[in-house]
Structures are given as C-alpha cells and as structure tokens.
Amino acid sequence: MKPQYTLLYRIWHWTMALSVIGLLLTVLLRKTFLSWHTNSALIQSKLAESGTEITAETAKMIAQAIRAPMWEWHYIFGLFLGISILIRIYMMLTKQATLSLFVFLEAPKEEKIQRAVYLFLGFALIVMAISGATLYFYEDLGFTKEGIGWVKELHELTMYGVLGLVVLHLGGVFMHEITTKEGIVSKMIHGDD
Ligand code: HEM
Numbered sequence: 001m002k003p004q005y006t007l008l009y010r011i012w013h014w015t016m017a018l019s020v021i022g023l024l025l026t027v028l029l030r031k032t033f034l035s036w037h038t039n040s041a042l043i044q045s046k047l048a049e050s051g052t053e054i055t056a057e058t059a060k061m062i063a064q065a066i067r068a069p070m071w072e073w074h075y076i077f078g079l080f081l082g083i084s085i086l087i088r089i090y091m092m093l094t095k096q097a098t099l100s101l102f103v104f105l106e107a108p109k110e111e112k113i114q115r116a117v118y119l120f121l122g123f124a125l126i127v128m129a130i131s132g133a134t135l136y137f138y139e140d141l142g143f144t145k146e147g148i149g150w151v152k153e154l155h156e157l158t159m160y161g162v163l164g165l166v167v168l169h170l171g172g173v174f175m176h177e178i179t180t181k182e183g184i185v186s187k188m189i190h191g192d193d
C-alpha cells in the first residue's frame with residue numbers, strides 16, 4: 001500500500017497540532033495566571049499594604065506589561081499555524097493531499113464522523129488564522145479598534161469549536177489506537193514507509 005503518513009504529511013500535522021496546542025495554552029495563561037483583571041487588583045493591594053497608592057489604570061498597565069512577553073507567543077504560534085496551512089495548500093497543489101470536503105464526501109459510511117471532524121476542524125482553523133491575522137494587522141488594513149470588534153468576537157467564539165473538535169479528534173485517535181493494532185499514533189510520529 002502507498003505510504004499514507006509521509007514525511008511531509010507528518011511535518012504538516014505536527015506543525016499544525018503543536019501550534020494549536022501552543023495557541024490554546026497562551027489563551028489559558030491569559031485568562032488565568034496572567035489575567036490583568038486579577039493581577040492588577042493584586043498589584044494595587046500589595047502596593048497599598050506597603051504604603052504606595054497607585055490608580056487602577058496604572059495597575060492595569062503594569063499587569064498588561066507583565067502579560068505582554070507571554071502573549072507574543074500567541075503571534076509566534078499563530079505564524080506556525082499559518083505555515084501549516086500553506087504546507088497543506090502546497091500538498092493539495094502537488095496532489096499529495098485532497099480537499100477535506102472531497103475526502104468527507106467520498107468516505108465510506110464508517111469513516112464519515114471522523115472525516116466530518118477533520119472537515120470542521122480544518123474550516124475552524126482557517127477562520128482562526130484569517131480572523132487572527134486581521135486582528136494583528138487591523139491598522140494596516142484600515143480598520144479601527146471598534147470596527148474590528150466583531151472579528152474579535154468571531155475569533156473568540158470559533159475557539160470553542162476548535163476546542164471541542166480537538167477533544168473529539170484526540171478521543172477518536174485514542175479509541176482507534178486501543179481498539180485496533182494499527183498503531184496510528186506511532187505511524188504519525190515515525191511514518192509508515
Ligand atoms: C491538538 C491539535 C491537533 C490538531 C489540530 C490535529 C489535527 C488533525 C487533522 C486535521 C487530521 C486529519 C489529517 C487528514 O486530513 O488526513 C489529523 C490526523 C491525525 N492526528 Fe491529529 N491533530 C492534533 C493533535 C494530535 C495529537 C496530539 C495526536 C497524537 C496523540 C494526533 C494524532 C493524529 C493521528 C494518528 C492522525 C491520523 C488519523 C487517521 O489517519 O485516521 N493528533 N490530526
């Protein structure tokens with residue numbers, strides 16, 4: 001049988017998978033340990049204890065400055081997600097991959113759910129990449145901060161789709177791994193050629 005898990009296929013998969021995991025981790029940190037809401041209140045109260053009063057606005061500025069180097073990674077992982085999409089486009093142009101929609105339509109009945117997850121995941125990641133890039137370059141694109149509000153909402157909402165689909169994917173891979181002897185996780189790492 002023709003090798004399915006070629007080197008390029010694995011490079012594409014892991015560039016995408018690791019960047020998505022990284023992107024989700026930066027969001028987790030932004031919403032928890034490095035949340036400016038929590039940390040600005042903490043900075044303000046700790047300084048007040050030692051007799052230094054600062055305004056809520058200054059405390060927010062400091063908390064956001066502490067968060068900034070971590071959040072830079074959102075953009076770095078975002079760039080890698082973009083690179084993985086370009087690799088996939090290259091694979092399709094050179095006939096090394098097929099559009100997920102066709103794979104879904106042509107899949108046998110027992111593979112329909114799995115292929116639907118890949119189809120929606122691919123779509124959600126393209127929405128994330130385009131909305132993310134629009135948010136990053138909004139000034140160059142001639143948008144205002146207010147005008148871009150709906151893009152930010154779309155970006156944040158689609159994240160829940162990505163999260164759900166990644167959980168389904170990992171559950172599916174785990175089930176496949178323990179119910180068959182195909183060793184797909186190992187093949188996704190070492191290849192099958
Ligand atoms: C969390 C981010 C991840 C994303 C976004 C992701 C995405 C995808 C996508 C879109 C496919 C379908 C490829 C195709 O069209 O042929 C796929 C396949 C696969 N992924 Fe992932 N993946 C992720 C993480 C993982 C992890 C952590 C593992 C291993 C534990 C894994 C193992 C696999 C395997 C084995 C396949 C091949 C399934 C098959 O051939 O039926 N993925 N992944």
Ligand code: HEM
Nearest residue numbers: 020023024027075078081128129132133135136156159162
């Ligand atoms: C799986 C992919 C991604 C996920 C889950 C994700 C998630 C998020 C979330 C939840 C936010 C809102 C954070 C908040 O305001 O609390 C956000 C903001 C943002 N994301 Fe993403 N993102 C992804 C991909 C990308 C990509 C590819 C880029 C491109 C560089 C990007 C650029 C941005 C930008 C510029 C913001 C606005 C930051 C701000 O207003 O301070 N994201 N992202």
